[in-house]
Amino acid sequence: MQLVVNGESKDYNINDLQSLLDHLDIKAETVVVEKNGQIIARKTNCQLADGDKLEIVRFVGGG
């Protein structure tokens, strides 16, 4: 399906958020994800649909 991830539209062969994070090699506990303008609660998986817009905000340590 076609997804817009952080502004970039690409074809992905996945169905849910966790699979997308796995595909991108991102640990779910270190991100805030917004899908179509709504923040997805932490560690919650959700189904993705063609055309969904996702913003994945990654956090790295240090402070």
Added chain:
Amino acid sequence: MITTTIEDIFSRNVPGIRELLKDKHIGIAGCGGLGSNLAVNLVRMGAENLTLVDLDKIEASNLNRQHYFADQIGMEKTQALRTNLLRINPEVKLTCHQLRLDESNIAKIFDDREVVAECFDGAENKALLTGMLAASAKLVVAVSGLAGTASAEKLKIKRPIRNLVVIGDGDSPDCREGLLSPRVSVAAAHQAWAILDHFLKEGRSCNL
């Protein structure tokens, strides 16, 4: 003894900024390198109503970047920061919580705060607090990516989603490589500015 008035302290401030920030409720989650320097910046601009939260006591390894002093090693960070902020402006009103923030208490502790600064050290804690509070319609000003020796110019202010400002360089190395005071200070100063910017814009939209 020299008598100092609040007006003396702020006589070189940009006019109107102390009045804008003085009664704003601002939360600071974590009083380490980011939180301690951010709090100092906010108080020097005129903010007086801060909530400070941290679990830790001051250790010697904090002094390379955190706004504490050698004679404060062993003190609770929230209490030491309270002391240091009161030395800048004796009229600040601080709410201090010496505890670990987690899923069970984040919403309650920052319930009355319009803006919360994410000042943690660990990536998972950063994501937890930021996700919970941004979803609850508070402005979160977070930091991600400040380790290493790259130019502090690379620390950018971004607004990736609604209710969230993130400051960082996007590709800094793991923080286990070390943290340097100039980069931590610049990130904290960017946080202070982003909070000021929020209230300036809010003020303008109210006056329209």
